[in-house]
Every structure is written in structure tokens, then in C-alpha cells.
Amino acid sequence: MAVTTRTNKEHIERFNREVFNGRNYDRIDELVTEDFVQHGAPGAGDIHGREAMKEYMMMLHSGFSDLESTVEAMVAEGDYVATRYTYRGTHDGEYMGIPPTDRPAEISGMVLSRVEDGKTAETWVEADMLGLLQQVGVVQMGERSPEPNH
Numbered sequence: 001m002a003v004t005t006r007t008n009k010e011h012i013e014r015f016n017r018e019v020f021n022g023r024n025y026d027r028i029d030e031l032v033t034e035d036f037v038q039h040g041a042p043g044a045g046d047i048h049g050r051e052a053m054k055e056y057m058m059m060l061h062s063g064f065s066d067l068e069s070t071v072e073a074m075v076a077e078g079d080y081v082a083t084r085y086t087y088r089g090t091h092d093g094e095y096m097g098i099p100p101t102d103r104p105a106e107i108s109g110m111v112l113s114r115v116e117d118g119k120t121a122e123t124w125v126e127a128d129m130l131g132l133l134q135q136v137g138v139v140q141m142g143e144r145s146p147e148p149n150h
Contacts, residue, residue, distance in 0.1 A: 008115040016071060021069060025058065037121075064093070067088070080115075081112075083111050091103050
């Protein structure tokens, strides 16, 4: 089957459905390349390889056991697929060293994926981590301090 922008988009939707939301981590072996790299994984930095991706996904779901992602928009050109997501979950486990707060969180994020021969080879992730930390109560945004008198 010829790889097209449509099949690349379907591939990314499948990863989201089966791995991220479905928690079927063994599907990673079929859906990402052996030398897969994820740049800027929230809470982990860069991830290299399938096993590291499985560990990362398990870490996310241990911190937010009901975590789900919804595809809000998707655009593809050539080997690249850009996806805007909304992530929703309850912080009911340790995440990034932060003990559970049992508070709900909803953040937006963008992922640019490079698909190679029907598998994800590389991703770049941007997520609203400040918004997440605010919602779980770790970071508080207050009023701006007055300017000091000189």
C-alpha cells in the first residue's frame, strides 16, 4: 500500500486510540520504529527507542490513571503529521516527583510526528506544563508584586 498523508494520519490516530487511550503498550513495537526518538516528552525530556517509550507511557498513566487524549485537529504533509490534542485526567499518582493531588487537569498540546514506512520515527512534543502544574496545585499564579521603590 502506498503511504499517503491520509495513511500517515490514520497511523497517528491509531497510536492515540490503541496506545495512549487504550493502554496497549505492546502495540508500540508495531507502531514506532526501532530507533524512535521523542523530543521534549513532558516530564521526561527526550526518549530513545521502543522500550523507553513504553516506560514513558506507563509513567504517564501511573500519574494520571484516567488520562485520555482527544485529537482536536490534524494536518499532514509528506512524512509529517501535526496534531493538536487536549489531554484530560486526574492526578491520582506520582508524576515528575509530585505526589498525587487527586485534582483534575485539562491541558492542550501539539505533536509533530515524522512517519517512516508506516511507523512513527520521530516526534516533537509541546504541552502546557505550566497549566498542568497550576491545575494540580503545585504552581500558584498570584498578583504581580509592586515595583520596588528606589
